[in-house]
Structure formats: structure tokens, C-alpha cells
Amino acid sequence: MAKQLELSPRLALLAGWVPVGTSLADVGTDHGYLPVWLQLHGRVRSAIASDLRKGPLARAKETGQTWGADGIDYRLGNGLADIRPEEAETIVIAGMGGENIASILAAAPWTADRRHTLLLQPQTHAEDLRRFLMDHGYAIRREALVYDRGTIYPCMEAAGGEMTLSLGQLWGGAKLLRDPLGDRYLIEKIIRLQGAVAGLNCSARPEDSKKADSLRDILTALLAMREEWRHANCP
Numbered sequence: 001m002a003k004q005l006e007l008s009p010r011l012a013l014l015a016g017w018v019p020v021g022t023s024l025a026d027v028g029t030d031h032g033y034l035p036v037w038l039q040l041h042g043r044v045r046s047a048i049a050s051d052l053r054k055g056p057l058a059r060a061k062e063t064g065q066t067w068g069a070d071g072i073d074y075r076l077g078n079g080l081a082d083i084r085p086e087e088a089e090t091i092v093i094a095g096m097g098g099e100n101i102a103s104i105l106a107a108a109p110w111t112a113d114r115r116h117t118l119l120l121q122p123q124t125h126a127e128d129l130r131r132f133l134m135d136h137g138y139a140i141r142r143e144a145l146v147y148d149r150g151t152i153y154p155c156m157e158a159a160g161g162e163m164t165l166s167l168g169q170l171w172g173g174a175k176l177l178r179d180p181l182g183d184r185y186l187i188e189k190i191i192r193l194q195g196a197v198a199g200l201n202c203s204a205r206p207e208d209s210k211k212a213d214s215l216r217d218i219l220t221a222l223l224a225m226r227e228e229w230r231h232a233n234c235p
């Protein structure tokens, strides 16, 4: 049997969220696996694969050629600067830091017009992305965790809208109360924050003591969320 392009669990989850027949833009495509897979499986009407750098874009083209995916529009560009609102109903921005994803959206405020579906997967600082979305007229419609090669990644579907998130939700997830990986995600964050607080407690600088106080508030919120998760999931 002919070999097939296989997606990692992280990209497979995002691929499953792409509405069938949509026009897609994958921003920061790198290897281009996602748009190539979607095109090969006839899931999208059109696909733009874009990247800031020439090397990754060349890799994406190579993936398309290797697997025989025709018709993908490969574009060099910073974020959404070279993509017009009418060209993509669904925008994927995955595999970057939460701050970078937020700055790409901030530079393209049309993404909050409620006509676009955003599939976002921050590698780090998911809390910064959730806060940006809340403060700039977006709502997270669904969120899920995926385990991929030893790491748990949050994936979000967002669109223009309104939402209010608690401190715990900013850090621990907007819609992860029923997620099977939710407890583990929260524990990992709690352990990391406890380490940071312990480090700050050794410092004599007054600003570090303030930082430790605010991290303790986050820890309290995450511990409460963990209790909520246990109530919701443990018989």
C-alpha cells in the first residue's frame, strides 16, 4: 500500500477542527504538513501556506511536491500581513509562542470580525494568548489538550466575541474542565509556579516579593481549578 502523510497528534487534532470545505490559511506553516494533508484529503476549498522565512516556506513547497498536493498558495509574509480577510475563512496559527500568536492577531484586527474561525495552538505562554483574546474582542469557543511526544499542548478555537475569564481560566484553560488531560495540565503548571515562587522567596529584592505574591494568587486559583476538575471528573 502507498505510504500516506501522517500528522502528529497535535496537528491531527487541529486538522479535525478545520471545517470541511473552508478556505484555509496556515500561518507559520514551516514543513506545511497541515495544509498539505488537508488538501490531499479534500477537506479544504483552498489553502494558503505562509511563513515569515524562506527556508520553512521552501520546506512546505517540498512537502507539497513530495505528496502531490496541487493548488496550495505558498506565501512569504509576516503573520497575516499578506493575506486578505476574504481569502481565508479559517486561520490556523500553531506551534508558536502565545505572545507571537497574539501579536499576529493584533496586527490583523479583522480577525475579530466574527466571520473568521481561528485555530490557535500556543507552544508557550498560553495564558498571554487567552488574556489577549479576552481583552481584544475574541471568545474561545472550544479548547482541548493534546499529548504529543511527552508534552501537553493546548489547542483553541476562537472567533470574534466576548468572554470573561477568571485568573484560573487564564492560566489553566478556558474550557478544559472536562478534558481528560486537564488534571495533568494543571499539575504541571502548579509545579512550575511553585518552583518559581520558591526561587523568588530566596531573593531580597522588594520587586521579587511582589512577583511572588502575584504568582501565589495564580497558584491558589489553579489549585481551586484542580478541585473543580476532580469534582467534575471523579465519581
Ligand SMILES: C[S@@+](CC[C@H](N)C(=O)[O-])C[C@H]1O[C@@H](n2cnc3c(N)ncnc32)[C@H](O)[C@@H]1O
Residues within 6 Å of the ligand: 011, 027, 028, 029, 030, 031, 050, 051, 052, 053, 056, 077, 078, 079, 080, 093, 094, 095, 096, 100, 104
Ligand atoms: C515551530 S514552527 C510551527 C510549524 C507548524 N505551524 C506546526 O505547528 O507544526 C513555527 C513557524 O512559524 C514561523 N513564524 C514565526 N513567526 C511568524 C510570523 N510572524 N509570521 C509567519 N510565520 C512565522 C517560523 O518561521 C516557523 O516556521
